[in-house]
Amino acid sequence: MIFKKKAELTTQQIVMIIVLLTSFVILLIFLFKVNFQGTSEKEVCQSSIQLSGKTSFFGKIDCKTNYVCISGGGECKGFTSRETININLNDKSSKNQIMKALADKMVDCWWMFGEGKVDYVDLKALSTRVCAVCSEIAFDEKLISNKEFNSISYADFYSFLKTNYTNEDRTQTYLDYLQLIELNKLNEIYTDTGIFFNQKYGIYTGRDEKGMAPLPFSGSNAVVPPLLLDRTKSNLIGCKSFVTTP
Secondary structure, X not given: OHHHHHHHHHHHHHHHHHXXXXXXXXXXXXXXXXXXXXXXXXXXXXXXXXXXXXXXXXXXXXXXXXXXXXXXXXXXXXXXXXXXXXXXXXXXXXXXXXXXHHHHHHHHHXXXXXXXXXXXXXXXXXXXXXXXXXXXEEEOHHHHOOOOOOEEEHHHHHHHHHXXXXXXXXXXXXXXXXXXXXXXXXXXXXXXXEEXXXXXXXXXXXXXXXXXXXXXXXXXXXXXXXXXXXXXXXXXXXXXXEOOEO
């Protein structure tokens, strides 16, 4: 009897040691991947999303909204930015520079949140549309007052996404990577005709509870692709909660 109790105790200890070691290894992998001293916030976010999709033990999402000022040489007044993207207004390609800056932020958003492949929240528990505000974007006064152009039509932006590539070997367009659909369907959410520099914009993505009615442009896969929207019209995508923090 005494020997049996000792054996049972030893088995329990072994199980505890295995659990502790496994947890410690997962934590080490997480710390190694994140590398707090040299890793950007978007990489921290991407790592937390991947881990949230794999385990609930280290499932806390650590994603912050990035505040981006697209500047023609001035400041984005009334807007506290964490990142400034400079545009050369003397260059003929200045409009393309702006569209590339916006497209690259949409790519960052899609990459950070698992490219539609990661279930990073417990949708069954929430029964709602869960979203993320990857970036908030403002334009400086020089772009707002620019005489050549102070807006970009969604048709031009869509054309840029369709004909420009995310990689140097030109194998994947922005449109293909972002999994966006035809512009006439996107127009159901893009109620404005264009991107106006005197407005502030957000880049949003998200996931649906599988039983919910899909958005008109998101198909039936319960994924909201990255969308660039006037910040005051984010309610159009029906987000009930957000996983990002300011």
